[in-house]
Amino acid sequence: MKIFLKLLLLLLVFFSTPLKTSHHELVFHGAYAFETFSSKGAAATYVSIFNNSKKDIIIKSLSSEIAKIVEIHDIIIENEIVKMQKVDKLLVKAKEAVYMQPGGMHIMLMGLNEKLNDGSSFSIFFLTESDISTEVKVMVLNSRLKENFIN
Ligand SMILES: [Cu+2]
Numbered sequence: 491m492k493i494f495l496k497l498l499l500l501l502l503v504f505f506s507t508p509l510k511t512s513h514h515e516l517v518f519h520g521a522y523a524f525e526t527f528s529s530k531g532a533a534a535t536y537v538s539i540f541n542n543s544k545k546d547i548i549i550k551s552l553s554s555e556i557a558k559i560v561e562i563h564d565i566i567i568e569n570e571i572v573k574m575q576k577v578d579k580l581l582v583k584a585k586e587a588v589y590m591q592p593g594g595m596h597i598m599l600m601g602l603n604e605k606l607n608d609g610s611s612f613s614i615f616f617l618t619e620s621d622i623s624t625e626v627k628v629m630v631l632n633s634r635l636k637e638n639f640i641n
Pocket residue numbers: 563574596597598
């Protein structure tokens with residue numbers, strides 16, 4: 491019964507549409523994360539964001555059922571040490587795109603509520619400064635693909 495309820499909740503999350511939807515504003519493409527072997531800790535997610543509109547758009551917050559904290563991180567090099575830095579507001583300029591990828595800008599899921607399983611998917615909600623929420627489905631990929639990406 492518990493499993494059934496969980497499945498039902500998952501289905502509801504997948505098929506529900508955000509309250510406010512906007513077309514031709516931000517388009518999210520190819521969101522993915524790698525499977526994790528523990529339900530604890532953090533995981534990174536990557537997505538490409540396209541702004542097809544004529545105005546700059548700022549993403550002010552992210553959320554997901556799968557993690558307690560969802561942040562955008564950038565990679566900076568300080569005194570030859572690679573560090574992650576939180577991006578409080580992500581500017582996606584008019585007619586431009588932001589590409590996230592391993593080794594660069596990424597979405598950090600902290601305090602995972604469950605293990606990310608190969609072949610499954612989950613949602614992240616992106617909220618813009620004009621309070622438009624967009625649900626983005628993230629595919630969970632096999633961790634073996636990760637090595638191929640980095641090398
Ligand atoms: Cu990070």
